[in-house]
Amino acid sequence: MTSKRIVPSQTMHRTIALNRNENPPKSGRFSTLKFWEIAPFFKCPVVGICLTLSEQRQVLKKAGVSPKGRSPFEIHELLVGCSDNENRVSKQVDRLLNRKFRAEITPLLELNEKVFIGQWASYFHGGTFVGAFWAASIKPDLSAEARGRIFGDVHMSMHGNVEQDARFKRQLALYGEEAAKMREKAREATRSRKTLQKENAKLQKNQENLLNRLASDKKEMVSMTETLASVKAAAGTEELEREIERLGEDLVDLMETIKVKDTRLADFERKNRQLSAALVKQKDANVSLQNDVEMLIQGAFRGDRCDDTCPSYNLCQKRVLMVGGITKMASLYRQMIETRNGIFEYHDGYMKNGAKNLEHRVRRADMVLCPINCNSHAACALVKKLGKKHKKPVRLLPSSSLNAIGEAISGKRDIYASDN
Structure with missing residues (x-):
């Protein structure tokens, strides 16, 4: 200081x-x-x-x-x-x-x-x-000349430190704002996860009630079937025949009721699976956001962060295509690439609109980033295939965090690079 x-x-x-x-x-x-x-x-x-x-x-x-x-x-x-x-x-x-x-x-x-x-x-x-x-x-x-040289070195160094300190404070303020935004997103994700957990618990309880009612109806159906069989064996009078016919109609109604309840139970089970999958995905996104917040704060105080003096900092107007990742973090991805003088393009990784759009973007990109933890196997395989086809460098990232993207574009991590 x-x-x-x-x-x-x-x-x-x-x-x-x-x-x-x-x-x-x-x-x-x-x-x-x-x-x-x-x-x-x-x-x-x-x-x-x-x-x-x-x-x-x-x-x-x-x-x-x-x-x-x-x-x-x-x-x-x-x-x-x-x-x-x-x-x-x-x-x-x-x-x-x-x-x-x-x-x-x-x-x-x-x-x-x-x-x-x-x-x-x-x-x-x-x-x-x-x-x-x-x-x-x-x-x-x-000598006086030697003392003058040493004093000059130290004096000018102290002027340079003032400028460096001001730049560091500006960067620290920016990091603080980004960290606050990401902490708020993490809190929103936590609230969403708790809501999904409550809804899932409610569905599980409804499912349990339906299973109990279904078991009770099946017991009643078995009882009615046994009664019908005993009636048929007892006598062949007209009154008994009418009783048998009535019991048969009741049995058909009961089977229809059971069929409707089976359909509702299947719907509940399907919705429960969807909510469970969404809960798992939300937990993963929450963990990734939390990790990014911690790394962003730590990066603000590290002395070895990459800035405009680093040889790997300037992307020289290269077009960087990001396939997949966390959609809510697309603005942060864009800020990281454009801050380093690059051109950012984003594709969410979904193939519902076909592969033509993705191929067009890969063909005009200079570098393709593809996090494997937020993409399907089919999307990752297609990105690698298009990279080889159009001779574009593809980086398969272990995660969609800002740290992983920063290391990929600066060349510090290349262990997941696709062979082009």
Whole structure:
């Protein structure tokens, strides 16, 4: 945090010493300067870069100065202001920095100026220059030219960090908005899943009632059949014949009733299967949305995210066709592709309108993405076939998440690539 602060204007005037060719006094071959003896233009960046905010507070506490109620800028200015002479604060700063960077600065202080500048360039471009910067500040035998070069590197780096920090905050705000939208979609999916579960439980209860009634009707039919058989065996009188005829009509009515109930039971079972399948699909979509929310938030804080400086970032107006996936996430797919200077096209993967439309889109695409977890086997097979036919690269993704799509278009994952 402190390494990104711009050098305050009141201390920037101290860089006038760069033009005076003044070298600090030497006190021996490997002796070092104290914090209050280093070049004035080094003092502000040394405090801002070499000490973290917690270490700055620690210095003030040990020197008997309370940091409570002081802003980071006020603490910084206080430490810089105490660097003009030897005092409790400046001695604490000197002691802490020498102890913190002892292992790094010891070999550097023994180098001559030419070798030291070469090592400084290596550390600076590698981003590990904090210890080397302290060594340069207290090394008494560096020329004014060498000190000016080192100060210039650090000064311009601090300007660049401010711009980078602003860009990161803009991206973080965008990620936060997208994450909020996806969390709301996840909550909607959860509500839908609970509604489906309640309806499914109600259908199961109705099915159980129908099965019980059907079993009761079948028992009654068996009883009536046995009664009819006994009546037929008992006597052949006219009254008995009429009774038999009546029982036969009742039996036909009962069989019709059972047939109607069997039809209703089959309808309930079919609807129950459809709702169960929809519930499973909704659960999968909910899990995928939740995973995307977590990866989106984590990506906002990773230092290795892909941006416009990455070689794999720019799609150079390539047309990317997405077949299948979660339809509600199509806008997020489009944003990812178009942000990387690509042209996005989407096909939901359903073949109800025939394969001609899909083939036309594959033929004019530069790359085809096909998540296997949100497509039928027939759709995946057709995409691979059309890719081979028209010599188009096809990526079969293990999931329809934004992370899987990002890795596919950047070339980081290719294990499901179709052979074209």
